[in-house]
Amino acid sequence: MKTNLLILTIGLFSICAWGQEERYTTAMLSAIEMMEQETEPGDLIESANRFERIATAEKSRWMPYYYASYSLIVMSFDESDGGKDLVLDRAQKLLDRALELEPEESELHVLQAFLYPSRIMVDPMGRGMTYIDKMFASLERAKTLNPENPRIYFLEGVNKLNLPPSMGGGADVAQPILEEALTRFEAFANEDPLWPHWGEEATHAELDKLQ
Amino acid sequence: MKHFSTILLVLVAISASAQQTITGTITDKKGTPVINANIYFEGSYEGTISDAEGHFELTTDLDGEQLFTVSFIGYEPYNRLIHLSGKDTLLYVVLKPEVSELNEVVITAGVFSASDEKKSATLSSYDISSTASALGDIYGAYATMPGSQKVGEEGMLFVRGGESYETKTYMDGMVVQSPYFSSMPNIPTRGRFSPLLFSETLFSTGGYSAEYGHGLSSIVDLTSNGLETEDKASVAVMTVGANASWVKRWEKSSLAVTGLYANSALQNRLFKQNVDWTKDPVLGDGMMMFRQQIGENGLLKSFCSFNSMTMQMNYDNFEAGTMDDLKMANLNLYANSSYSDQLAEKWLIRTGVAFSRDSEKINYAGVPVTTLNNGTSLKLTFTHLTSKKLKTRFGGDINRGLYSQSVTTDSTTRMEMSDIQPSLFLETEWLISKKLALRTGIRAEHSSLLQEPGFLPRLSAAYKTGTYSQVSFAWGKYRQKPENEYLQFAPALSHERADHYIFNFQYRKQRRIFRVEGYFKQYDRLVKYTSPFSPLASDYNNDGYGRAQGFDLFWRDSESLQGSDYWISYSFLNTSRDYQDYPESAVPSFASAHNLSVVYKRFFTRLNTLFGITYSFASGRPYNDMNTPGFMDGQTKPYHDISLNLTYLTTLFNRDCIIHLNITNLLGFNNVYGYQYATVPDENGEYPSQAIVPTTGTQAILMFMLSL
Numbered sequence: 001m002k003t004n005l006l007i008l009t010i011g012l013f014s015i016c017a018w019g020q021e022e023r024y025t026t027a028m029l030s031a032i033e034m035m036e037q038e039t040e041p042g043d044l045i046e047s048a049n050r051f052e053r054i055a056t057a058e059k060s061r062w063m064p065y066y067y068a069s070y071s072l073i074v075m076s077f078d079e080s081d082g083g084k085d086l087v088l089d090r091a092q093k094l095l096d097r098a099l100e101l102e103p104e105e106s107e108l109h110v111l112q113a114f115l116y117p118s119r120i121m122v123d124p125m126g127r128g129m130t131y132i133d134k135m136f137a138s139l140e141r142a143k144t145l146n147p148e149n150p151r152i153y154f155l156e157g158v159n160k161l162n163l164p165p166s167m168g169g170g171a172d173v174a175q176p177i178l179e180e181a182l183t184r185f186e187a188f189a190n191e192d193p194l195w196p197h198w199g200e201e202a203t204h205a206e207l208d209k210l211q
Numbered sequence: 212m213k214h215f216s217t218i219l220l221v222l223v224a225i226s227a228s229a230q231q232t233i234t235g236t237i238t239d240k241k242g243t244p245v246i247n248a249n250i251y252f253e254g255s256y257e258g259t260i261s262d263a264e265g266h267f268e269l270t271t272d273l274d275g276e277q278l279f280t281v282s283f284i285g286y287e288p289y290n291r292l293i294h295l296s297g298k299d300t301l302l303y304v305v306l307k308p309e310v311s312e313l314n315e316v317v318i319t320a321g322v323f324s325a326s327d328e329k330k331s332a333t334l335s336s337y338d339i340s341s342t343a344s345a346l347g348d349i350y351g352a353y354a355t356m357p358g359s360q361k362v363g364e365e366g367m368l369f370v371r372g373g374e375s376y377e378t379k380t381y382m383d384g385m386v387v388q389s390p391y392f393s394s395m396p397n398i399p400t401r402g403r404f405s406p407l408l409f410s411e412t413l414f415s416t417g418g419y420s421a422e423y424g425h426g427l428s429s430i431v432d433l434t435s436n437g438l439e440t441e442d443k444a445s446v447a448v449m450t451v452g453a454n455a456s457w458v459k460r461w462e463k464s465s466l467a468v469t470g471l472y473a474n475s476a477l478q479n480r481l482f483k484q485n486v487d488w489t490k491d492p493v494l495g496d497g498m499m500m501f502r503q504q505i506g507e508n509g510l511l512k513s514f515c516s517f518n519s520m521t522m523q524m525n526y527d528n529f530e531a532g533t534m535d536d537l538k539m540a541n542l543n544l545y546a547n548s549s550y551s552d553q554l555a556e557k558w559l560i561r562t563g564v565a566f567s568r569d570s571e572k573i574n575y576a577g578v579p580v581t582t583l584n585n586g587t588s589l590k591l592t593f594t595h596l597t598s599k600k601l602k603t604r605f606g607g608d609i610n611r612g613l614y615s616q617s618v619t620t621d622s623t624t625r626m627e628m629s630d631i632q633p634s635l636f637l638e639t640e641w642l643i644s645k646k647l648a649l650r651t652g653i654r655a656e657h658s659s660l661l662q663e664p665g666f667l668p669r670l671s672a673a674y675k676t677g678t679y680s681q682v683s684f685a686w687g688k689y690r691q692k693p694e695n696e697y698l699q700f701a702p703a704l705s706h707e708r709a710d711h712y713i714f715n716f717q718y719r720k721q722r723r724i725f726r727v728e729g730y731f732k733q734y735d736r737l738v739k740y741t742s743p744f745s746p747l748a749s750d751y752n753n754d755g756y757g758r759a760q761g762f763d764l765f766w767r768d769s770e771s772l773q774g775s776d777y778w779i780s781y782s783f784l785n786t787s788r789d790y791q792d793y794p795e796s797a798v799p800s801f802a803s804a805h806n807l808s809v810v811y812k813r814f815f816t817r818l819n820t821l822f823g824i825t826y827s828f829a830s831g832r833p834y835n836d837m838n839t840p841g842f843m844d845g846q847t848k849p850y851h852d853i854s855l856n857l858t859y860l861t862t863l864f865n866r867d868c869i870i871h872l873n874i875t876n877l878l879g880f881n882n883v884y885g886y887q888y889a890t891v892p893d894e895n896g897e898y899p900s901q902a903i904v905p906t907t908g909t910q911a912i913l914m915f916m917l918s919l
Contacts, residue, residue, distance in 0.1 A: 027256045045284075046260055049249035052282070053258045056251070072284075086285040 027054055028063065028194050035071055041078035044071045052094070062105060063194055065098035070111060070196075076118045084122050091115055106146035107196050113138035113155050135159065150184035153177050154199040158206055171210055178207050230272055231295050235302035237265045237281055240437070242504060245306055248283040253290075271295065276862065285309055296865050303440040303460060334414070339406035341812055344825040344854040346873060346912070348401040349412060350391070353431065354827075355808035357728070357763030357780035358416035361829040361850055362801045364884045364903050366399030367391055369801050370416050371732060372759025372786030373428030376694055377709075381432045383512060383549040385565040386425050386610060388586040392494070392520055393541035393571045397884075397903050398486065403518060403543065405469075408500065409433045416763070417711040417730055418685025421636040421652030421669045422592070422604065427691040427709045428732070435512055435547075438502045439465035447916035451478050452494070454916075463504040471496040482910045487534065490523035509552035517544050526575070529901045530889040535576040544568045549590075559594040561606075578620055584695075585613040600642040607635040614695045626699040630660035630692070638669070646675040658692060663705050665690055680718040687711050693738045701751035708735045722769040732759040737790035757788025757796070777811040797843040798833045800885055803850070805830040821858040827851070837888040837898035851880045863917060871914040879909045 031054065035047035051068035058064055072091035076084045092115060099108050116135040120127050136159075142152045157178035163169020185200040237245045244265025251258025252273055261267045271277075274295045279302075282288040286306035293300065334352060345351030350368050353359060360369040367375035380390035382404070394400035406412070411434040415423075423430045439460045447454040452473035459466050473494040496518040503511040523538035549563030565588040573580045592606030610632045617625040638652030652669040669687035676682055690706040698704060715728040737755025745751070767778035784804055789796040807828040814821045829850040836845035856873040876882075884903040892898050 023256075045247045049247070049258065049260055050256075052249055053251045054256050056280070057254045057256055090284045 024054070024058060024061075025194065028067075032067065032194065035067065041075045044075040047071045048075065055094070055097075060101065062098040062102040062108065065094045065101075066108065066111060066196070069094040069098065070114075070198075073111070073115050073118060077121075084118060088115060088118055104145055106142045106149045107151070109138045109142035109145065110149060110151045110155060113142065113152075117159065132159075132163075148184060148188060150181050150188050150203075151196070151199045153181035153184055154203050157181055157203070161206065161210075175207070175210055178203055178210070182207065230270055231274075231297050232299045233267075233269045233271070233279070233293070233302060234299070235267060235304060237261045237267065237283075237304045237306060239286070239306055239308070241508060242438075245283050245286070248281050248286075248306070250281050251279075252293075253278040253280050281306065292860070292867075294862050294865065294867060301441065303438070305437070305440055334412060336406045336409055336412070339412070341821060341823050341856070341858070342810055342825060343823040343856040343873065344808075344810075344827055344852060344875065346401070346875065347406065349404065349406045349409075349431070349433070350402045352406070353414045355778070355780060355810050355825060356414060356416075357726075357765045357782045357806075358429075359782070360784065360801060360803055360806055361827060362884070363850065363882065363905055364397045364399060365801075366394070366401055368429065368431070370429035371730060371761065371782075372757070372784055372788070372799070372802055373709075373732075374799075374801070377426060377428035377691065379423070379426030379430055381423065381430060382514075382547055382565070383433070383435055383563055384422075384561060384592065385547060385549070385563050385588040385590050385608070387545070387565075388567045388584055388612070389543055389545075389569040390431075392518075392543075393539060393569075395522065395524070395537060395539050395573070396526070398522075398906060403516070403545070404433065405498075408435050408498075408514075410436045416728075417732065418669075418671060418687055418713040420650070421638045421654040421667070421687075422606075424632075424634050424636075424654055424656055424667075425610075425691060427689050427707060427734075435500065435514055436502075437510060437512075438463075438504060439467055444919040445916055446919065447914055449473075449914040450481070450912055451475055465502045467498075467500040469496075469498045471498075478910070478912070482907045484907050485904050486906050487525040487527070488523070489525055489536070490521065490538065492520065492522040494518060494520045505550075506552065509550065511548070511550045513546075513548045515544075515546045518542075527901070529887075529899060530891075536574070537576070538574045540572045542568075542570045554593075557596045559596070560592070561594075562591045564589050578618065580616065580618050582616045583614065587611045602640045603638070604640075605635075605637040607633065609633045614699070616695075616699060628660060628695075628699060628702060630658055632656065632658045632692075648673045656690070658706075660698070660702060661692060661705060665706065676716075679720040680716070683713075683715045683717070685711065685713040685715075697738050697740065697751055700746050701748040703748065704738060704751055705736060705753050707737050707753070707755075709733065710735075723771070724765065724767045726765040727762065728765075729762040730760065734758060734788060734790075737788060739790055740792055743792060755788065755790035755793075757786065757790060759784060759786035761785050772813075774816065775811065775813040777809070779810075780806075780808050782806045794842055800832055800834055800843070803829040803832050819860045821856075821860075823856045823858075825852075825854045827854075832885055834885040835888070836886070837892075837900070845886065847883045847885055850882050850884075851878075852882070853877045853880075867918040869914075869916040871916070872911065873914075874909065874911045876905070876909050881908070 031047060031050040034050070035044065038044050038047060048068050048071035051064045051071060055064035055068055069091045072087050072094070076087040076091065079087055095108065095111055095115065102108060113135045116131040116138070120131045139152050139156050142149060157174045160169045160177060161171060161174035181203045185203060237248050239245055244261070244263065246261055246263055246265065248261045249258060250261065250267050250269055252271060255271070255273060257271065259267050259269045276292055277295055278290055279293045280288055280290050281304050283306060285308065287309050289304050289306055339345060339349055339352040340347050342352045342355060344355065350366070353368055354361060358371050362369045362375070365375055368378045369375050370378055380387045390402055390404070391400045392403055413432040415430040417429065419430045439458050442459055444457045445455070452471065454469070454471045456467065456469040471494065474491060476491040479488055479491050496516070498516040501513040505511055520541045521539065523536070525534035526537040528535045545567045547563065547565040549561065551559070551561040554560050567586045569584040571582045588608060588610045590606065590608040592604060595603045597603060611629070613629045615625065615627040617623055634654060634656040636652060636654040638650065640648065640650045642648050650671045654667040654669065656665045656667065667688045667690060671683060671685035673681055673683035689709045689711065692698070692706055693704045710733045712731040713728060715726065718725045734757035736753040737757060739752050739755040741750045761782065761784040764781045765778065769776040784802060786802050787796045787798050805828070809826045812821065812823040827850070831846040831849050833843045834845040834847060835843045839845070852875070854873070854875045855877050856871065859870045861868050861870070882905055886900045886902055889899045
């Protein structure tokens with residue numbers, strides 16, 4: 001009887017744990033799907049809100065914070081200058097929390113590098129120099145943590161493309177980096193269904209433009 | 212199999228708890244709907260967002276105590292515990308803008324302000340009610356702010372070497388004639404208004420704007436709450452009385468009614484009193500507050516309060532060796548209505564009318580003294596938002612005061628006077644560059660009684676020294692009509708005057724503030740008299756003068772310690788004055804050179820308890836030792852106080868319930884505020900004296916509140 005009870009208890013516990021994990025994954029997958037289907041950047045607030053809610057319930061996981069921050073960064077591209085900074089302040093806060101949980105995660109440093117260009121758009125003359133340096137520093141950090149992360153090369157390529165040749169940019173510099181990004185995307189594999197996977201399509205698009 | 216179905220039943224029963232729907236509206240302070248705000252219960256994935264009108268509907272299966280959260284970019288998150296019991300709830304949520312970095316320079320010299328995010332936010336109504344030593348009193352809480360002196364026997368604010376009458380209280384733009392309850396000698400009083408009535412309170416210790424007159428040293432400006440956010444009702448029982456309140460919110464209006472009965476009888480039995488009460492203090496208080504939104508931006512506020520206070524004691528007349536009967540009855544009615552609106556895109560208007568009537572009957576040893584104070588105020592101000600960088604405000608007010616005092620001995624003597632004080636002001640705020648701001652103002656005043664027009668210029672400037680820091684400077688001329696107790700005998704007196712010079716440095720990053728402020732204040736034309744209460748006009752003159760200088764330090768950190776908030780304020784004061792019947796210039800008896808307050812609060816989430824503790828220190832105060840040849844050369848021992856409060860949040864009969872305990876002077880320090888001396892020496896040629904001490908030592912108040 002005792003053994004039976006023990007088995008039952010352990011069983012119930014694992015069901016609970018499994019139920020919790022399943023609940024989290026389902027919620028995240030549905031939120032990611034919703035985010036990817038959003039066509040208007042302004043509507044991404046709804047996705048950001050959903051990720052934030054999951055984040056408050058799952059305080060030890062970095063991904064809800066990551067996706068909430070990512071949604072806001074994409075949303076910020078479409079905001080007016082004043083609004084952009086407000087949205088980015090929020091995105092940065094969420095990213096900081098993720099970084100506290102997982103300071104060595106390459107993807108988080110990539111996201112940091114993804115945030116800076118939007119800051120620059122508010123005041124290109126005043127902010128350009130500082131944020132460009134910060135962005136490349138974040139990419140470097142991401143590279144030391146995981147050189148196989150394709151999103152590093154994607155962001156590096158795109159940003160080099162937008163820089164004048166005098167500052168080490170231009171199409172000639174950018175093209176081989178974007179091609180490397182593509183190779184890395186093809187080779188990149190992560191078993192986690194929730195793992196970030198943005199950037200591949202955009203790399204194709206950038207390379208097409210160069211041809 | 213049977214067992215299995217039992218387990219299933221239990222599981223189903225657990226998961227099928229009652230569903231509950233929360234509906235409501237989310238707006239900002241101006242009433243504009245907040246769209247796409249994130250609405251959820253913390254810890255659950257489910258939530259919703261607000262629609263284009265700010266409306267939302269959230270259905271949940273959760274039960275018990277849950278943390279309801281509303282958040283939106285650029286606003287402070289809104290949190291409150293909701294007890295989910297299957298009852299649908301309607302909520303009006305007002306989001307406050309997030310206090311971010313000091314992006315613009317702002318005029319801060321001399322000003323402590325709450326929730327006015329353009330200035331330096333320091334005390335909200337929550338801050339005030341959770342400060343242990345304040346006992347829920349606005350002035351008590353501001354006594355923990357730099358610039359104020361501890362004068363325990365009065366309970367009023369004394370600012371930077373100024374008398375208590377030099378601090379004026381404004382409510383919704385209009386000066387309040389009797390902001391404190393009447394009291395008796397050496398019995399500390401407190402403010403008439405509960406801090407919970409106000410959404411913003413501003414405490415300026417000098418250099419304030421041209422909009423404010425009447426006060427020589429300091430301003431407390433109270434802005435009453437806007438539309439109430441939800442229906443609520445509560446009852447409370449305390450060891451000092453009982454309280455009931457009821458609030459109703461409609462679509463565009465709200466009404467709040469509160470009644471309070473306080474009686475110190477039990478308290479005075481429980482804690483040994485240094486006063487021989489023959490009738491314990493009793494207070495009856497009724498308050499009504501109505502708000503109506505008019506159009507898109509217009510808001511009408513009406514406030515009315517009535518209170519009655521009585522007390523009686525045996526006053527220790529140590530000089531005559533008798534215990535004299537002393538009693539007091541105070542009746543006060545105060546009504547204040549104001550209206551604010553946006554007239555056009557760049558024009559804002561604010562107007563108001565206030566009425567007060569205060570009657571105070573004091574009877575000392577069979578001699579009744581009745582004092583009546585009636586006041587009416589009218590005010591109108593316009594603000595023109597010329598551009599993002601330039602703002603102009605102008606307007607005026609008229610204050611009419613009627614004062615009378617009658618004293619009955621063998622016959623009745625009655626003094627009466629009235630005064631009409633019109634004033635106009637003009638002020639511009641100009642952001643010269645991203646780093647430099649300038650505010651210039653002028654105030655013109657007249658008094659029908661004193662027949663003395665005055666022009667009072669004010670100037671302040673601020674310069675941003677870094678992302679989080681700035682320096683500012685303020686200068687201004689101030690004047691105040693002499694107190695009625697002198698004017699009634701000598702109506703030819705002229706205004707008392709003061710010039711303020713203030714330098715301020717402030718560093719503020721997120722929720723950490725550091726301020727240091729140096730000041731110099733020059734007094735002139737202070738009232739002097741040859742003997743107190745002399746009825747001869749010739750015994751009074753304006754030959755007094757004085758000065759006050761010093762510096763204040765303030766540090767507040769609501770961020771570094773998890774769940775904690777604390778502030779430390781220190782003030783150094785160097786002052787002297789020749790006024791009243793002083794034979795020479797001296798440090799006045801209310802002035803202590805060093806004042807220190809440490810206020811700490813922490814919310815223990817798991818215990819649902821808010822804990823607060825304050826430590827106050829003041830160095831010794833001067834008193835005039837009649838047995839030494841010098842004037843004001845005695846000094847009391849320093850003052851210490853440690854106060855504590857505990858607030859426990861729980862539920863009872865499915866309703867929110869609060870148990871609150873407040874202990875003042877926890878360690879039972881024997882404080883002495885000063886000494887009174889007999890007017891004539893005894894047979895040994897010595898003047899007998901008596902210490903002025905607090906009415907009680909350690910004291911505890913317990914409150915139990917239940918929301919209905």
